[in-house]
Amino acid sequence: NYPEWRFHLKQIDHFNCGVDDMVLLTKIHEDVVRDNLRKRYMDDYIFTYIGSVLISVNPFKQLPYFTDHEVELYQGAAQYENPPHIYALADNMYRNMVIDVENQCVIISGESGAGKTVSAKYIMSYISKVSGGGPKVQQVKDTILQSNPLLEAFGNAKTVRNNNSSRFGKYFEIQFSRAGEPDGGKISNFLLEKSRVVSQNQGERNFHIYYQLLEGASKEQREYLGVTSPDYYFYLSQFGTYTVDDVNDKKDSATPPHSVLHLPCHVLHPALHLLCHVLHPALHLLCHVLHSALHLLFLAFPAYLLGISQSGLKEKLTSRTMDSKWGGKLESILVTLNAEQAAFTRDALSKALHARLFDYLVDAINRAVQKDYEELNIGVLDIYGFEIFQKNGFEQFCINFVNEKLQQIFIELTLKAEQEEYVQEGIKWTPIEYFNNKVVCDLIESKVNPPGIMSILDDVCATTHAKGEGSDQMLLQKLQIQIGAHDHFNSWNKGFMLHHYAGKVLYDTSGFCERNRDVLFSDIIELMQSSELWVIRLYYLFPENLVVEKKGRPSTASNKIKKQANHLVQKLMRCCPHYVRCIKPNETKRPRDWEEARVHHQVEYLGLCENIRVRRAGYAYRRTFGKFLQRYAILTKETWPKWHGEQRKGVLHVLRSVNMEQDQYQLGQSKVFIKAPESLFLLEEMRERRYDGYARVIQKAWRKHNAVRKCVRLRNEASDILLNKKERRRNSINRNFAGDYIGTDSRPEIRQFVGRSERIDFADVVVKYDRRFRVRDLKQVD
Template sequence: IIYDELMNNVSYLMSFFSQHAMNVIGIFAEEQTLVLQIVAGVLHLGNISFKEVGNYAAVESEEFLAFPAFLLGINQSRLKEKLTSRQMDSKWGGKSESINVTLNVEQACYTRDALAKALHARIFDYLVDSINKAMEKDYEEYNIGVLDIYGFEIFQKNGFEQFCINFVNEKLQQIFIELTLKAEQEEYVQEGIRWTPIDYFNNKIVCDLIENKVNPPGIMSILDDVCATMHAVGEGADQTLLQKLQMQIGTHEHFNSWNQGFIIHHYAGKVSYEMDGFCERNRDVLFMDLIELMQSSELPFIKALFPENLQADKKGRPTTAGSKIKKQANDLVGTLMKCTPHYIRCIKPNETKKPRDWEESRVKHQVEYLGLKENIRVRRAGYAYRRVFKKFLQRYAILTKATWPSWKGDEKKGVLHLLQSVNMDPDQYQLGKTKIFIKAPESLFLLEEMRERKYDGYARAIQKAWRKYMARKKYVQMREEASDLLLNKKERRRNSINRNFIGDYIGMEEHPELRQFVGKREKIDFADTITKYDRRFKGVKRDLVLTPKCIYLIGRDKVKQGPEKGLVKEVLKRRIEVERLLSVSLSTMQDDIFILHEQEYDSLLESVFKTEFLSLLSKRYEEKTQRKLPLKFSNTLEVKLKKENWGPWSAGGSRQVQFMQGQGDLVILKPSNKMLQVSIGPGLPKNSRPTRRNITQSQGYSHRTQSQNYPMRAAPPPPGHHQNGVIKSPQFVPHPHTPANQRAGQKNLQTTMVRPPLPQQLSAGSDKVSHQPESLDFLKVPDQGAAGVRRQTTNRPPPAGGRPKPQPKPKPQVPQCRALYAYDAQDTDELSFNANDIIDIIKEDPSGWWTGRLRGKQGLFPNNYVTKI
């Protein structure tokens, strides 16, 4: 009971999977029922058995006829009639006569089996056709087909099945020869290419031995003739076949016979076939009577499975298994000949089907009969690449200007021009009548690499232009967004309102000692060296770093103990998470001071790039908190101090910063006990916005436009004007009638606090990098070096002695200057230098900004920081 239930469940699952598969390929439910109904009819046909009555066949039990007749939609009596007899047409004296021939038991069994095979085959073809229609598309396209068949079979006992399989393999081997060996060598002859022919075995003679129809007839034709003459019994038919084979093809060089069969010399070697069962397996007794019976079915679906025209096909004999295989093999060959096949040759290492079992003789034999050695010889002696001139020119036209976008003239000359332009060795190619042939794959790789370089160069140019455009657009947007933060709230510095945003002014990638404090995957949004004021308003340098998560303040302290005692090391002074900021306070004037308010204590900072920093900080704060960063503007600001470690009675306290109207663009700091007074002159109006202008750079230096009369930002004063971190008040009082911009250009500016404005335009100019055409020198013969020079000088006469050594060419004299103070560059086009550095002067400009060169770098520097030597 359990077994029956299990089998029922398995049958149900298999039926479910089959019906689901038919649903997927689009077969309707009615047709699915008919498919299963025909399969059931085939199974019930197998239950019909025959008995002998008076030397003729009769159905043993007619009750087994009813159900298959019902399933197939045919009349039961007609099914009985067609299984035990058949109609035979004959002609005599120009008249046709129809005779009803009664079958014996053996013939009736063949007829029953032939009907079952036909129904099963037609259903199988219907399903395959349905799958193809489901996968078919409305448009034509290229496709890749994979053909996997049985390999060559040589068993201890080989019969009709092995004969058919080996015949198909023989046909496929012929295609391999036609397309790889024969066709390739014939192509060289047609194109007039110098070529040494390679000998190979052409197996067409074996294919003709099997499938020829006449002169002499092939094995399959003789087999069909013998099967056609078989009548009542099949005994002795195999021996009759062997005798006819010996008579008609016994002298063929690839055929031998023996007492129980025959031998064929296939391309894979000699194979002996036993005759027992050859004729019986070849017979396919699907007479016209059975086709007519199926066409009389009441089911249109079954009628459609048998579309033969009986009136036209009555004259021919029924097809056999061998003739069907031959037709299918030839159709397959015709299909493959229209394609470009690629071969995967599988080598069988042993007969034991075990790993690491290698039979060398067997492997060698397979390599030989598969024609791999001949194929390798042809490929090695031949050309790895061939292409018609037109397509070759189209693919590699980009390599030269003469061929791009199209070659004007004879295509063959254009191909030759391309090959000469890349300095390809003439031994590596030949030009045929319509095609170019390239011998080594390396030569083709050279062309492909140069083509990729060309496309890569043009792609980079396009990318560069696009990125430049997007960066310019982004910088303009960033300036406008940053300006909106301060719009109508704070005066702007005329020297910085239009400057470019760089972001990383320190170069964090080159300073791992700073990068160690930042997370490995954190992006650097902003980095700059700023001034931080303590509780006594003493200014100290700090590195301010902003990432999407945190703000870092990094300082430097001297190590007090340990092996590195006395060394100055970077120390993380403070780390503030962006979302923990409470607000940022600024004044309404043009100064660079701002306060970061946090729950624990505040930080009083000064940075000339405060606008850029605040715009980036505002974005990150909004990303983290979904709120706008609170910005407070007032001329009286309060700074909450950090608690000192004096025990539980220690208090942090607070300090005030008061901003007052002063003169000039430089801040003047006056600290007192708990207050810092900051005075600075008026800046641009609060409603000032950055002007849109082109952002162009050449060699890393910004061009000053003709309309720009001021520096990009204010310069720090020379050293010596600080006391306790606070800038002293200037001792120099300008003449009341002298304009500020003229005062900045006067001599002896070393004694003042005011730095001269930036020049209107770089006097020396910055030459743009010229884009030279791509050099092909790497394709030329390499430099022979010392060995080559020695070879060239062996035949020369010795030079005359005593000739004086030529004097070295004097170096060009350029004016120089010595730095009086150290200067840190505040923009990308300026020079940084230390005191006593010697700078080459390239250009002196009356504006006060000179162009110089130091340690290989060229840039601008203020002339009030140097003295000429």
């Protein structure tokens, strides 16, 4: 029920359906922006531009304009030629990479459930279809596209706000040859929410892979691995949420991972079975580990699955070896753990096993597709968005910090960089005020003067045992003393509040120190390194060098996240960035349900109005003089095919020749700036007309040449048909007159009927039929 004309730019009623590019709005206000998005959303136009930034509203249904027809429509087309679409952004990235020989990246941002992962899939799918290549290239494409379900199984989960929420960050680099063919890929993962393995909020599930494993296990696997129903495991049954609407765990478990990774089945199959080997005992053991006594018979099956001894498993879960200096000597003391400490050790092992398995899968995919050298690449960043829950803990703090860093990139590369470019080029314009969130990033990650929240947290973890409420209270006290006067920080009795770019967030500090340490004790590492399970040894899931790592302060979770975030920012800053800002229109997850308050909040913290103001106050298009002349030199005879002279004068000559108004452009030190998109469209249309005119001249000459050759060929063929075919031609040379077809001079019997004063003009034989259809030859003479 979606006719094709509805999705063509020329047929859109902009008054009722809103404008395609919000830079063209007559008024710039959050209500106007929100109303424009609502009009388009209600008419199934989910994409809207702000200059080069794409806004995407989650429709919560499958729309019909993601077919091969749209791929063909947007391939090679300019942005303004078709309605806003994520294919247009993907095509622009791909063409810029090939033409400019420059790495590209797209930063997809938005809150959980806004459609970021789906947008990333559409981008990768489009690039895969338009990039061409042979069998080897097709193998790389298949691996890249088919790895998504595998990573989602291990890294996605149902949350309150999203049935398929990415609980990890993923930066996917598609590597290309100089010819633009994808010949490799690389995945960088970070911020995996390991705590979800052992605990979830009400109404949420664990990672998808566990439910897929339980639903899809064969009878043999159930017996061999001890697999049963989800309600048997405490890790999965804390709030009784086992299924997800519109998700078939049994069907999703049918994808053979070895076909995805292109690895031999005998190598990968045991590695995937390791998930069952190592996670089943962790889940099964949770219900019993708090008992006063752990019987060796009870530990037999978990120890068998892990390939370790029963006594070793019991000892490491119930005690811990601590080093102590006494009298200059180092002594080892065996300390018995209480129930809470034992549960902490067990949970740490479970989280480590899942995280290291996930890292192994990512590494396996990279080994299957990654090149040894880099030429060109397109990066797609898909990370869970800004989160504000009723109770926000350490995980939300880390997630929101990374989103602050991404927002900082957006500000640096779009708003701030644009204004600084005008100053450097000497362009006259009116500056626009915007919120620069660098102050918030510094508040979180600064090391000194004053120290940031992460530095204070690391100091508390280093000076306390980081277990229990005492360390969390000490953290809160130090935060109040050192940064309590900061404008973007407030404390309360259970935690603190930060003024993020997306709004104010209350963080509960309970468990902050414990989760920041994220320690896997050396006793557990030694136990796993002693495993007889060849999969653990082959893939080095526990590669730690315990002798070296005992020296110095251990690394913390916040320190790792800070390093990963800064490394990601550096990588993104080396690319030409593109942006997709995703919006979640409602919490009901139903199509055409529009919640004004929710959208208003997202429009505000995404900074859409500020982006529009900068675009409108500034210039929609800017290019260096050389690139501008290269594209538009064809518009005048003086500049085509090459301008001989100063580039600045050549650009000015082109602009004046098309009669562009002077207030629509400015010339900087090295670039030309064009204000309105309509002025750029005028240049593009004139360029297309000029190319069309030249094409018609070439076509005319070519068609004339072909027509002349065809005429000569037909004339020769006609002559060949008549050659030696007419009997009269034998006597044509000796005819007395043109109409003598029977030779009257040599036929005296005919001449006797002609008088002396008469002249013969025509003479031929006439065939006459009588009543009985008998033929009689008559001679007709006129």
